[in-house]
Amino acid sequence: MLKRYFALHWNNCVGALRRMLRQPVGSLLTVMVIAIALALPAALRILVNNADLLSDSWEGAADFTVYLGMDVNNTQAQALADDVRRRDDVAEVTLISRAQALEEFRSRSGFGEALDALDENPLPHTLVVRPAGGAAGDIEKLARALDERAETDLVQVDTQWVARLRGMLELIARAVDIVTVLVGLAVALVIGNTIRLEINNRATEIEVMKLVGGTDGFIRRPFLYLGIWYGAIGALTAAVLLFIALALLRDPVSVLAGLYASGYELAGLTSRETLTLVAGGAMLGWAGAWLAAFRHLKAIEPK
Amino acid sequence: MIRFENVHKRYPSGREALTGVSFALGKGEMAFLTGPSGAGKSTLLKLIALIERPTRGTVIVNSQNTARVPGRRIPFFRQRIGVVFQDHKLLYDRSVFDNVALPLIIGGLKRRDIGRRVRAALDQVGLLDRESHPPITLSTGEQQRVGIARAVASRPDVVIADEPTGNLDPELSLEVMRLFERFNDVGVTLLIATHDLELIDRLDHRRLKLVAGQIVEDSKSSRQSGVA
Numbered sequence: 001m002l003k004r005y006f007a008l009h010w011n012n013c014v015g016a017l018r019r020m021l022r023q024p025v026g027s028l029l030t031v032m033v034i035a036i037a038l039a040l041p042a043a044l045r046i047l048v049n050n051a052d053l054l055s056d057s058w059e060g061a062a063d064f065t066v067y068l069g070m071d072v073n074n075t076q077a078q079a080l081a082d083d084v085r086r087r088d089d090v091a092e093v094t095l096i097s098r099a100q101a102l103e104e105f106r107s108r109s110g111f112g113e114a115l116d117a118l119d120e121n122p123l124p125h126t127l128v129v130r131p132a133g134g135a136a137g138d139i140e141k142l143a144r145a146l147d148e149r150a151e152t153d154l155v156q157v158d159t160q161w162v163a164r165l166r167g168m169l170e171l172i173a174r175a176v177d178i179v180t181v182l183v184g185l186a187v188a189l190v191i192g193n194t195i196r197l198e199i200n201n202r203a204t205e206i207e208v209m210k211l212v213g214g215t216d217g218f219i220r221r222p223f224l225y226l227g228i229w230y231g232a233i234g235a236l237t238a239a240v241l242l243f244i245a246l247a248l249l250r251d252p253v254s255v256l257a258g259l260y261a262s263g264y265e266l267a268g269l270t271s272r273e274t275l276t277l278v279a280g281g282a283m284l285g286w287a288g289a290w291l292a293a294f295r296h297l298k299a300i301e302p303k
Numbered sequence: 304m305i306r307f308e309n310v311h312k313r314y315p316s317g318r319e320a321l322t323g324v325s326f327a328l329g330k331g332e333m334a335f336l337t338g339p340s341g342a343g344k345s346t347l348l349k350l351i352a353l354i355e356r357p358t359r360g361t362v363i364v365n366s367q368n369t370a371r372v373p374g375r376r377i378p379f380f381r382q383r384i385g386v387v388f389q390d391h392k393l394l395y396d397r398s399v400f401d402n403v404a405l406p407l408i409i410g411g412l413k414r415r416d417i418g419r420r421v422r423a424a425l426d427q428v429g430l431l432d433r434e435s436h437p438p439i440t441l442s443t444g445e446q447q448r449v450g451i452a453r454a455v456a457s458r459p460d461v462v463i464a465d466e467p468t469g470n471l472d473p474e475l476s477l478e479v480m481r482l483f484e485r486f487n488d489v490g491v492t493l494l495i496a497t498h499d500l501e502l503i504d505r506l507d508h509r510r511l512k513l514v515a516g517q518i519v520e521d522s523k524s525s526r527q528s529g530v531a
Contacts (some may be wrong), residue, residue: 003413004413004414007414008408047372093357204394205390205394205396206394207392208394208405209405209409210378210381211352211354211381211392212381212382212386212405212406212409213378213379213380213381213382213383213384213406213409213410214378214405214454215379215409216375216378216408217380218409287470301354302352302354303354
């Protein structure tokens with residue numbers, strides 16, 4: 001019984017594919033519409049993923065600088081650095097002593113002689129703090145905690161833009177989610193419409209099947225498989241389109257990355273994401289076909 | 304096997320197709336349903352196949368009251384009835400074999416049994432050598448025989464036919480009727496609608512004459528086949 005059931009499904013499955021191949025031009029057009037529609041949110045997703053990776057590599061830029069008061073001496077500065085280093089939300093602390101800072105400033109700024117004219121070193125001890133966490137709120141809290149220390153004169157979070165970028169990326173990712181849902185709906189409707197036309201074309205066949213006792217499930221099944229094929233092949237084509245697009249972008253990106261002295265490479269769809277895309281396409285096809293079959297098979301009754 | 308009790312059928316358009324039809328067809332009986340066009344022959348057959356439902360009265364087929372068959376059970380009800388159409392209603396995108404196999408696939412038979420029964424049915428209508436042909440390459444008479452093979456392949460107890468010889472010349476018509484008689488010989492109950500009086504005059508079977516939605520004549524066959 002079970003074997004016969006699967007044999008029937010297999011026949012329907014292969015039969016639906018054969019039916020698509022019998023009208024190659026029409027099927028190709030539908031598949032391309034589905035592919036291009038699905039490629040759009042997938043491409044946006046790739047864009048966001050890449051931006052995420054980039055902003056991860058900029059994580060170092062989220063360091064911030066704590067300027068200590070002029071009255072803080074070496075020992076106190078060292079003690080503070082050790083203290084801050086013990087915090088959970090701190091990955092690394094570098095103490096730049098007044099002397100070091102002066103040395104560096106002297107060699108880099110070209111104001112060496114002007115500095116010599118001063119009586120004493122005008123630069124304070126400085127801590128360069130690298131936060132452990134990535135979330136914007138955590139960095140904010142850490143900055144405030146450091147600011148409250150008596151030794152601290154000024155906390156400069158000069159890299160707030162990274163946090164803002166992250167926030168923006170999160171927003172864009174959410175927008176991509178919405179676009180994905182809308183495009184998914186559109187794809188289901190496109191497939192539903194294709195199945196509706198197919199049902200109309202095969203009205204005679206459906207009528208005969210109903211006359212010889214075909215159940216709704218039996219009559220519906222070939223159309224559901226047709227929908228699944230359209231969705232899956234459309235999604236697979238979308239993956240191929242993206243692959244080609246990324247291949248075309250790879251060289252210019254590496255040239256650009258080279259100009260920024262970075263080894264950055266475009267990330268494409270992972271095999272898992274490709275699988276999700278194809279499975280999602282198949283499910284959308286099934287849903288669209290089911291909707292069309294549910295609505296339009298009822299209308300065809302033997303007369 | 305088939306029983307009509309005071310059956311009325313009025314279409315939504317207001318047309319009264321049947322007005323108080325009562326008759327009973329026993330198991331293994333064969334009868335012709337005659338009458339002019341528009342007399343209600345097709346409507347009567349549609350009530351048997353549950354393509355239509357009566358406005359009033361009772362239709363009993365295979366000891367089942369059709370009024371008690373809900374919409375979702377209709378497919379299973381139809382699986383026990385063979386139907387032959389004037390225009391064959393074959394599927395032209397598949398072979399003769401696949402056409403005849405359709406009701407058996409729907410019935411969920413094993414592949415091996417399907418092959419055996421399809422070939423048996425095609426053998427009975429004399430088209431065994433055509434099983435792999437597409438129906439379109441067959442003559443009208445042969446196509447009608449494929450239609451008959453499909454109707455009997457699942458071995459239904461009841462077979463109804465609506466003008467099965469409507470498109471055939473007299474010789475082919477007689478051949479088709481002889482075919483029906485052979486099925487009747489093995490116990491199939493048959494109700495055949497036709498207006499070809501010349502043809503049925505040559506055959507000795509019960510006749511139900513329908514005029515304006517009423518049975519005006521019920522002439523038994525002289526040999527009294529079946530039990531009413």
